[in-house]
Amino acid sequence: MTGMYASATREATSQLGQTELSAPSKTRSRRFRREGRAGYLFLAPSLLFFLIFLILPSFFAIFLSLSQWGGYDLTQIKFIGVENYSDILNFNSTFLSPILVNTLVFAAMSVVLAVAGSLLVAQCIERLKFQGFWRFLYFLPVVATVVAIGNVWKMMYQPSGLINGLLNALHINSIGFLSDPKIALPSVAVVQAWASIGAAVLILTAGIKSIDRTVYEAAEIDGANSWQTFWGITLPLLRPSLVFVFITQVIAGLQSFALIIVMTKDGGPVNSTNVAAFEMYQQAFKFGAWGTASAMAMVLFVIIFIITLIQLWVSRRSGDDD
């Protein structure tokens, strides 16, 4: 009915022609234009910021990924088509394996550890007194710089460090946490997870607090134990917060760079901790292969984009968008 009325009004307006409505219509459209201009003017600083620091560099990176450039002089950029992509996406290249494999494994390990750890901590904090204090305590690593965190853990991982000292005291041989290629990547992933737990705990505790208490009371009356309450109520109702934590952790894990450079310096031993972001840095700033580095950045962008889409799709299928 409303639709019919609107359609009739539109028809009538059209039949009346522009003669009768032209004056107020013109005034209105002028006012809209003026307001639109003012709107854009207010938006201009942030749009300019995005243009300069996001849009232009992104397009430049896409262009560079199709070019050969040693850095230094912009006039020496040479277009070479998809050569950089064919170089890095072939089986002889170290980019696919071990670098991309390391990146995905590192992200997966740090995400699983961080999400599981933060969920556990958030759940525990919820049952403790002085919750603000505990949240503050777990948030501290987020405030500390990656360099400080990386160096402290590096010292603890040393053959004569705290962790090996404890192992030796238990008559266990020292472990080459950062010198054994099989252990180095998980060792750094543990630090990445530890450092990012604080932020995740904040989000998850907020999520837990937003769950309606009456649901828990109903479960309690029905005789549900803690485990059943956690699996049946907390986890499903926490899914939106968990999805957010998952997505941000995966992106952070895939883009990890600073911790790797602080803890292993060169992505070693034997490329075992070399991840895509670190390799991009090496290619661009050390070897002067900006085209290769940009192509790697594009591949990583596509991977992050696809993984994020999959995560969103999975969460929507589970009904989180309701």
Next chain:
Amino acid sequence: MRTALFGRRGRIAKAALVVGAAALALSACSGTGSSGSDDGKVTLTFLSHYGQDPMKSGMTKMIDEWNSSHPDIQVKQQTVNFDDLLTTLNVRQTGGKGADIMSSYSLWGGQLAANGVLDKPSAEVAKDITDNYSTAAAASVTGGSGQVFGYPTEFNTYVLYYNKKILADAGYDKPPATWDELKEIANKTTKKDSSGNYQVVGISLIQDGDNQTAHPFLSLLDSAGGKFLNDKGDSALNSKAKETMQLEADLAKSGATTTSIMPTKTFPSNGVAMAIQAGWWIGSLKSQMKEEYSNVGTAPVPGPKAGEEGSLAYSFFTGVNSGSKHKKEAWEFLTWLNSNKNKEGVTEMGDFLATNGLIPPRKADADILGPKLQAEDANLTPIYDAASYAMAESNAANAYKAKTSLHNALNEILVNNAPVDQTFKNLNAEIDRK
């Protein structure tokens, strides 16, 4: 009509703005130097990694001397950490803020030259460097096409450092002179505790910093008569390189060497019996070991057979930015810096380098200072001697990348006990892919 005109004008104005902005960005990124010129006075900027004492104060003293005697050409120092030097060179050059004069590691010379960053010195300066500097120092700053990048500065050669006490306790009164002896002594001096922790590492084949395994390997490779890269940056690794890799593989397999212990930390506390390290290490060992420094000995890096020896030589250089507006003045300053002599007839640069435990790359300086310094410390003799036979580190445009590939391959052998044949084959292929 008016609207159309305005629209067209608007589009033209927008296009002009975009073109203008792009032109501005390009002109800012053309790599011009950041020197200024007011009232006929030129101010040159000099980017180096001499940001910490004693190097900083030594360099400042020389620059102050120049500034007071050349009021029309003033030099302003800009310093960064060595780890940030290449990145700073790159970013500042791209942003149009490159310094007029730059200090660079010789390994990066080819990369900088290929990208047009370095100005070619005059024939006179090039001749001075080619004729009057030690062969290895001159070679380290000369590209494959014959272009001289700049004046060699921090010049280092590699030798075998050994702990006399540890060797004596194992029954050896002399350092190894062949690879067989090297293996034997390394195996005999290695000690581990019941938990498997190293108490003494027989021989260390790594060093601090970037690509830790490369320099000790290249020193051994030179002792075997092998080469790393040719002038074009292609792999020159042959059967000699495979033999050298096999030596390192044998040492790793027997546990006589490890990459998990850094010799710069453990050698001073008697935790390493032998290490292949650069000449600059002498100064650090003296200050760290104090009286125990008397236990330290140096010897040429041994070759496969008696009488064969080898070493790697690398240097830094000071060059001029091709985008500088005052190239002439910059070369004038550099020529003075590298040839102005003190009362002893030694260039001030040579004296500055020798004071900081480095070999003066200018032959005349080394001839004067060398005997004097070696009389004070006999450990300097093998280091100075190596300047005459050492293999200069490659400076091809892809040298840094190739060196990283070499380091990764050596780590495969030292850490993962990877088979030498396959690792050697993969490394050659990776280097040649460039």
